[in-house]
Amino acid sequence: MSTINEQLLSACEKNDTQNALALLNENDIDVNVMNTANESAFLLAMRQNNTEIVNKIVDSGKITLTTVQTAVQDQLNAGKEPKDVLSFSDNYFYKAIANATYATWAFFKGALKDDVLNNLTASGMNAKDAKQLCKQATDTVYPYKKHVRRMLAGLAWFVGGLIFTLLGYQFASSSGGGTYAVFWGAMVIGGIQALWGLIGFLISPKSLKQVA
Structure with a gap:
């Protein structure tokens, strides 16, 4: 018999949102173990704007840098407002990753510096750090x-x-x-x-x- 994590991964791969979110709400789902199902569920919950599930997984601290980057880019490419994407978590580490991912993505898409600065500060980042991040992002996008x-x-x-x-x-x-x-x-x-x-x-x- 398959484990809950295996069922969750299967549901995510099939984009079976209802079943995946139902499995995530099970009390015995092990969110404290880094695994593919956990990360797939995180991406799915981000797409569905399910903040309860997102926070549950984020609080476990078991989401990789790549997963956060992928989730942020996924939401931005889908047309979601940057301020909404960047506010997915209050965790300082994950917010820093999200902000850096957004800045690089925005400049790659040709966004204006003032717009990027405004979105970063609107997400709670102070102006000085936002300017420094913009400088680093432009150096990455325009070497x-x-x-x-x-x-x-x-x-x-x-x-x-x-x-x-x-x-x-x-x-x-x-x-x-x-x-x-x-x-x-x-x-x-x-x-x-x-x-x-x-x-x-x-x-x-x-x-x-x-x-x-």
Whole structure:
């Protein structure tokens, strides 16, 4: 005779919502064991907006990162509002995973940064963390951007070192001679950083869509 978990997995695979949710409501269902049936049930409960079942499984702490990511993407692709998707749990760890998944998904779909920020803050995330997450997500979706920042930072160091060297030389010359500092360190490090940034920019895909 099959176990409840086996029956649950079978119901989920057949998309038999009524039977699956009935099995989940059984008192002897073991939600504290990580298994395929548990994760399938979580995805099904998310699709059915069954918060009671979702919370029951989330509270067990036995849902994998991949399952949460899949569930969030599944709901977003189905057209569900981000604020509703991101509020599926009060668990800090799962909310962090959901927020990161949403931000990456949104930028991949071409969403505006302000819209993503608004949805993240509406889900309870503070503005500072939301901005940082958006930066990380855009770096993931558009890999070339971090290389552009690296290249610009390197150029800034190089130009800064060059300017200070020239100012020192000019001051020494106007004083009738003397010593002046050559900011080799800033120029060399800046030049190397700018070069690596340029190489990264040239070889990295401009968007994840190119490798998806």
